[in-house]
Structure formats: structure tokens, C-alpha cells
Amino acid sequence: MTAERRAAERQAREAARWSREAAKARQAEHVAKQQKLAESKTSAVAEEVSLLDRTLVGALERHAVTFDSLKVKFEPQPFQPGKLAEPLVAPEWRQYEPAEPRGLDRWFGGMSAYRRAVAQAKLLYDAATASFQQAEAERVRALGAARAEYDRKVETARQGAKLYNENVDTNRDGFMQGEPEAVEWFVDKVLRASRYPNGFPREWQVAYRPENRDVVIEFELPPQQVVPVVREYRYIKSRDAMDPVVRPSGEVKQRYARLVASIALRTLHEVFSATQPQIVEAVVLNGRVSTIDKATGKKARPHLISIEAERSAFIDLNLADVDPAACLRGLNALVSPNPFDLEAVEPFIAFDLRRFRFVDSADELSTLDSRRNLLKLSPTEFEHLVKELFVAMGAEAWRTVPSKDGGVDAVATSKNLFFGGVCLIQAKRWTGLVGLDAVHALTGVMTDHNATTGVLVTTSWFSRTSEQFAQRNRITLINGAELKHLIKQHLGIDVVPGTSPPKRARASDNTQTGRLGPAGS
Structure with a gap:
């Protein structure tokens, strides 16, 4: 074998060895990168x-929203004209002046050429x-135009900030007077200031009921996919594969249920922290989620939680250490048994509270002569009107029952009316x-008639404790404003309830109820 x-063989072996080592290094680098990616x-x-x-x-670590914090602090950026602020360099004669001839050049034609x-x-x-x-004049003109x-x-931004801040002040004044629009505006700002992770919906509706001093919020909850x-x-x-380790389904469901409860408590905390007790004594929160009904393939928005929290009970909670689900149970919240599976908590009747708000008596009186005043109807006329309404809403049978308290009492049946079955209406x-x-008495009548549900209709309004009791006992409450709109919606008749709550009245059960005389229902 020649040298x-x-x-050549040694070089080949050496090249092969280097190739193997290089491949091994590349493999190790690849493995390290993949492991790092898995960790990331x-x-x-x-x-x-x-x-x-x-x-x-x-949310507990953040400062509460205030009217002052909502104001715009107008701090305009300084004027930055850029190169327009730099004057152009004027030409100098020395840049153009030719050199003067010297010596003999001055005598032999040099001066003429010069x-x-x-x-x-x-x-x-x-x-x-x-x-x-010309260019400098254009620069000065452009600079002036830019300025x-x-x-x-x-100035436009200054005026905009001024108008916005004036609007904040106006809403502050309205808020302190308990004006619904101002309270709703502020609560909307409070909810808007709350920051959630990406993928969370940012939708809600807010209504304020001055007669009960409570804020009602319809809040869109995040889907299970979060x-x-x-x-x-x-x-x-x-x-050479990246394998995901799936979280146990029980843990996923538990985390979602905890998240729903945390969002509810957080929302209550934010609203109570930002509002004054003389304006907001309670917060009613309904949480629902947008999904697809697997049975029908259609869009659905089931309620997963409903809670009415009193400020007096809520402010004593140490939210930093509570178990959210247990805390909601302590507040008597109605929570879906299986939020992840979208097992709904159905409200008795879902109303748009903005539409069903009482209006001032002056507004009612402005067109009183053209509308029926419910308080001026006889008991028989009022009973007949209520009957027409519930028949239009789906009641299939109607039977009036005697009542000792002078109210209009009836039994209606329907497959779709509220929860179906027998419904006692008073x-x-x-x-x-x-x-x-009054609401408590209805439960006794329901028991006597073996009714599935009950409905209490009034031309006036209910206390908050009445609403809480009704929700726990399968009773639907319809106040005067709601009754007005239901009659308009289902019967096409414009009526006047005939009364409205006293401005900023405290809804206390100790308040003397104002009934009509013996002829009233």
C-alpha cells in the first residue's frame, strides 16, 4: 500500500469521524432546543x-375607580417640527468667488479672464x-402651517378633554342624586376599567333601580376554552415529538367553576368599592355565556350564575382568603351545578330593566288623558286586563279563585308559561x-292550590327582600313599569301604572305600603 x-484512507476516516461528531452535536442541539421549547x-x-x-x-390590589380618576389630564406633546425648525444655510460669496491672479498673470491677460x-x-x-x-421662505411658511x-x-384636544371632564362632573352630580342614567354611566366605566386576560369577552348591560337602590348587571362570562x-x-x-400532557377533565371543570365564581365576586367588589352606600345598597349580577346549543346547533346564552348581594354583607368579607365557590354559597347565590357543562340557571322572567324602569310622574301625566290609568280601573276591569295579558302570554286555561285579601287571584295553566304546569297569579x-x-302570603296560597309557580303583579314596586324571597320560592314579580311594557308588548295597549316610587326611596319592608281604598284590588 502506497503512502x-x-x-487518503486516514483523511477519509478523519472526515467520517468529524461528520459523526458534527451530526451528534446537531442532534444534541436539536434536542436541547426542543426541550427548551417544551419548557417555554x-x-x-x-x-x-x-x-x-x-x-x-x-383585582383587590387595584385602586377603586373614582370620578376624579376618570378625568382626562390634558398634557399635550411638545411641538416637534423636525427639520422644518432648522434654518437653511445661505450661500456665501466666498464659495463662488474665483481666485484673483497673481504675479505676471495679472499683466498677460489674467485680469481680463478674472x-x-x-x-x-x-x-x-x-x-x-x-x-x-425661496426655499427658506417656503420652510418658514411650512413651519408656520405646521405650528x-x-x-x-x-386646542381641539383641549376642548375635547374639557367637555369630557365636564361630562364626568355632570355625571358625578347626577350620580349623587341617584339619577339612573348617571349611575349606569359610572358603573359602566368601572367595569370598563377592569382588565381581564385576552380571550375574555368585554360585554355587559347595566341598569339602576333607584326605588331599590340597586345596580343590576348582565355580565358576559368567558367560554370554557379560556x-x-x-x-x-x-x-x-x-x-422526536412534542407531546401535550392533558389536564384531567375534573380539574378543568373545577377551574372553570372557580373562575366563574371569581369573576362574580370581583365584579361585586369593583362596583361596591367605587360607589357610595347611600346610592348603591345592593348589586344584582346575572352571568351568562355565549355558546352553541349542542341539541339544536343554534346560538344560546345560558345563565350560569345569579346573585343579589347586599353591601352590608359583602363588605365584611375577606376576599383575599375566601374560596370563591363557598363564598357565593354563603351569599345565597344561584350557581350552575356544572358551569363547564353549561347547565343553566334559568331566571323566572328575563326583563330588560332599562325598558321596565319607572318614569317620573310628570312624564306620565303629560299624556295621561290619552292612556288608561290602571289605578282608575275597577277590580273587575283590572282582573279582566290581567287575564287578557296572561292569555296573550301563553296561558291556556284561566280560573279565578276566591281571595280574602281583596286581590285579583287566578289559576292559569300552560306548557310554556314560566315553568309550565299550574301557575297561581295574584x-x-x-x-x-x-x-x-304580601309575597310571603302568596306561598301559602300556592300550597293550598298545589301550584307549580306563582306570579305577583302590582301597579307599584317591590322591596329587594321581596325579590330575594320570590327568587327562592318559584315566584315571579312584575312591578308597575314591567306590567306597563308587557301590556304594550302583548296587547298593544298603552297604559299608565298610575304610580312611581318616591325619588331615591329606601326599599324597606318596614315601610307602610300604600294601598287603595276598599274598592281597590
Whole structure:
């Protein structure tokens, strides 16, 4: 074997060895990168879960929204014209002036050539000067225009901030007077200031009932998909694959239920912290989620939670240490047994509270002569009107039952009316607060007639404790404003309830209810 051949073989073996080592290094680098990627993806999932876990606690660390914090602090950016602020450089004669001849050149035709060069340079210098003056004038004009545009925008922004701040002050005054629109405006701002992770819906409706001093919120809850179904990621070297480790379904459901409860408590905390007790004594929160009904394939928005929280009970809670689900149970909240599976908590009747708000008596009186006043109807006429309404709403049978309290009492049946079955309906043509006693009495009548549900209709309004009791006992309450709109919607008749709550009245069960005389229902 020649020396050349042996050298060639050594080089081949050496190249093969380097190739194997390079491949091994590349493989190790690839494995390291994949493992690091798995750790990164796992950390991202852990961060998502951590944000969900801090849904309630994180909100406790933030300052409450105030009217002052909503105001705009007008601080315009300084005028920045850029290069327009830099004056152009004027041409100088020395840049154009030709060199004067020296020595013998001055005597042998040099001066004549020099004079001609000076004349030519003068022409170029004058032209450059004129061009400079024109460009500089254009710069000054553009600078002035930019400054004027800046001043215009600043003044527009200043006026906008001024108008916005004046609107904040106006709403502050209205809020302190308990004006519904002002209270709703402020609560909307409070909810808007609350920050949630990406993927959470930012939709809600707010209504304020001054007669009960409570805020009613219809809140859109996040879908189940916000809870990561993957717990971690593992890189499997033998298969060169990134495998997700699925989170147990029980844990996913538990986390979603905890999230729903945390959102409810957080919303209550934010509203109570930002409002004054003389304006907001309670918050009613209904949480629902947008989904697709698997049975029909149609869009659905089931309610997953409904709670009416009194400020006096809520402010004593130590929210930093509570178990959200247990806390809601302590507040007597109505919560879906299986939020993740979208097992709904159905309200008795879902009303748009903005539409069913009482209006001022002056507004009612403005067109009183053209509408029927419910308080001026006889008991028989009122009974007949209520009967027509419930038949239009789906009652299939109607039977009036005797009542000792002078109210219009009837039994209706329907497959779709409220929960179906037998529904006992009682109507009270009153001018004042319908307290707990009246609602409590209805449960006894329901028991006597083996009724599935009950409905109490009034021309006036209910106390908050009446509403709470009714919700726990399958009773639907319809106040005067709601009755007015239901009659308009189902019968096409415009009526006047004939009464409205006293401005900013405290809905106390100890308040004397204002009934009509013996002839009233």
C-alpha cells in the first residue's frame, strides 16, 4: 500500500469521524432546543393558569375607580417640527468667488479672464441666493402651517378633554342624586376599567333601580376554552415529538367553576368599592355565556350564575382568603351545578330593566288623558286586563279563585308559561311598596292550590327582600313599569301604572305600603 493511499484512507476516516461528531452535536442541539421549547410552552400555560387563579385576588390590589380618576389630564406633546425648525444655510460669496491672479498673470491677460470669471460667479451666486431665499421662505411658511396645525389639534384636544371632564362632573352630580342614567354611566366605566386576560369577552348591560337602590348587571362570562386543557408539554426524544400532557377533565371543570365564581365576586367588589352606600345598597349580577346549543346547533346564552348581594354583607368579607365557590354559597347565590357543562340557571322572567324602569310622574301625566290609568280601573276591569295579558302570554286555561285579601287571584295553566304546569297569579292594584308580607302570603296560597309557580303583579314596586324571597320560592314579580311594557308588548295597549316610587326611596319592608281604598284590588 502506497503512502499516498494510506494518507487518503486516514483523511477519509478523519472526515467520517468529524461528520459523526458534527451530526451528534446537531442532534444534541436539536434536542436541547426542543426541550427548551417544551419548557417555554409549559411556562406559557402555567402563566395562563396563574392569571386565571388571580382573577379575584389581582383585582383587590387595584385602586377603586373614582370620578376624579376618570378625568382626562390634558398634557399635550411638545411641538416637534423636525427639520422644518432648522434654518437653511445661505450661500456665501466666498464659495463662488474665483481666485484673483497673481504675479505676471495679472499683466498677460489674467485680469481680463478674472473679471469674466467674477461676472460668471456673480451670476451663479445670485441664482443660488435667490433659490435659497425661496426655499427658506417656503420652510418658514411650512413651519408656520405646521405650528398652526399643531395649535389647532392641541386646542381641539383641549376642548375635547374639557367637555369630557365636564361630562364626568355632570355625571358625578347626577350620580349623587341617584339619577339612573348617571349611575349606569359610572358603573359602566368601572367595569370598563377592569382588565381581564385576552380571550375574555368585554360585554355587559347595566341598569339602576333607584326605588331599590340597586345596580343590576348582565355580565358576559368567558367560554370554557379560556381554561387550558393542556397542563404541560414534554419532548419525547425517542420519537422526536412534542407531546401535550392533558389536564384531567375534573380539574378543568373545577377551574372553570372557580373562575366563574371569581369573576362574580370581583365584579361585586369593583362596583361596591367605587360607589357610595347611600346610592348603591345592593348589586344584582346575572352571568351568562355565549355558546352553541349542542341539541339544536343554534346560538344560546345560558345563565350560569345569579346573585343579589347586599353591601352590608359583602363588605365584611375577606376576599383575599375566601374560596370563591363557598363564598357565593354563603351569599345565597344561584350557581350552575356544572358551569363547564353549561347547565343553566334559568331566571323566572328575563326583563330588560332599562325598558321596565319607572318614569317620573310628570312624564306620565303629560299624556295621561290619552292612556288608561290602571289605578282608575275597577277590580273587575283590572282582573279582566290581567287575564287578557296572561292569555296573550301563553296561558291556556284561566280560573279565578276566591281571595280574602281583596286581590285579583287566578289559576292559569300552560306548557310554556314560566315553568309550565299550574301557575297561581295574584294582582295587587297598589300605590306603594309591596313588602315581604304580601309575597310571603302568596306561598301559602300556592300550597293550598298545589301550584307549580306563582306570579305577583302590582301597579307599584317591590322591596329587594321581596325579590330575594320570590327568587327562592318559584315566584315571579312584575312591578308597575314591567306590567306597563308587557301590556304594550302583548296587547298593544298603552297604559299608565298610575304610580312611581318616591325619588331615591329606601326599599324597606318596614315601610307602610300604600294601598287603595276598599274598592281597590
